[in-house]
Amino acid sequence: MYDPVRLAALVAVAEAGSITRAAGRLGYTPPALSQQLAKLEREAGAPLLVRHHRGARLTAAGEVLVARARRVLDEMERARHELALLSGLTGGRLRVGTFTTVGIHLLPPVLSAFRRAHPDVELAVTEYEPPRGVAAVAAGQVDLALTHAYEPAGAEPLPTGVFLEPLLVEELVLVTAPGHVLAEGSGRLPVAELSDQPLISSAPAHPPRRGVEGALREAGARPAVVCESPGYALVCALVSAGLGVAVVPEMVAAMDPAPLGVRPLAPAAFRRTISVAHRGDESGPAAQSLRALLRGGFARGAT
Structure with a gap:
């Protein structure tokens, strides 16, 4: 060296x-x-x-x-x-916004590291379904917020003065009940093969649903939504029970406690980017320190 x-x-x-x-x-x-x-x-x-x-x-x-x-x-x-x-931080308060998946699986160890380094800084965590966390940063309700954007659904426009720093990019994958015919094989499943499959999906306005269903139509598949759920935990539970299939982020599929079959999709154009929203140079030293910890913590979480 x-x-x-x-x-x-x-x-x-x-x-x-x-x-x-x-x-x-x-x-x-x-x-x-x-x-x-x-x-x-x-x-x-x-x-x-x-x-x-x-x-x-x-x-x-x-x-x-x-x-x-x-x-x-x-x-x-x-x-x-x-x-x-x-x-260099003593005292003060850091307000953090997050969404459920990251708040459960990736954020806690990062906040623990921050607390060990800065025991005098008070932490406050609020849950926001994206993109509401970005709006909360713009309004000064939180100092920074974790958010996500889906492809091919497209990202929401950013408010003036708010910046996004990407932390983690993950594919969306197909989840099925264990032993489902679509879960067989190790290669990527062409998305057209989801045609007429009973699809358990999120709320109609949720970005991943719009993106997935639009891509299905472009591939000649006909989405058949049999259930709408606002959260991935319920989506995965219904899939595991054999009520349909779903397309969810890799992190959700890997960490959900329900037994699931998982298979990557083709084309590999379905992605979710997790980012931290902040106010750039206006962010205080506590927010900048947490962003540094988020970079390292999320890089390890992706491995």
Whole structure:
């Protein structure tokens, strides 16, 4: 593993064009900086610099390593900034909006990490069915809110001053009762094969229902909705009991306690993007700290 200090030294030489000028910027003596660069060349197993009478230039190997080093150093600087935010909060109140699926399965460990880091910050959590959480951020009712958008249904327009940061993208999958004929096989099921299947769906205005049923029609399938439910928990329970099939996000299918058959669909164009809505630079340090924890927590939750 390359030493970040030595990577920073190589980047400084690349930008300054000379070891002497780079040493001055970094507070080294030229011999000390040359020693760091020599160690980096041994780690890389290739010459990184060519010295000449006017300074130094990168070799081909040096160009490759500098490009990667800049990315590494940028990420480390971002981490230092986020850790500084995490360590600098005392007191205050953070208001968080969420929707049910994420509020149950992904948000609690993130909030626990936030509470451990900032025990003096009061937390308040409110449930909003998307996209009402976005409106709550715009109205100042919460500091940030978790929300989602479905494809191919399309996203709702954002209020002025509200921004979305994507955290997790997941496919929508078919769920059936265990042993259902459509759950057989490991490949993707063409969506046209859902034609005339009894479909357990969400409320008529719910974005995933509009998107799924529209895609079914485009594929030549005829949706046959036999039940409308406002929540995925009831949808999955009815599916598991053999009353029909449904199309739900992967997270719902994986974490629902009811026994289900699960199969991916073709085309793989049915997706749900989970995002955090915030007010950009107007967000306070507590909200920014929680956003940093959400990035890491949701990345782990997706694995």
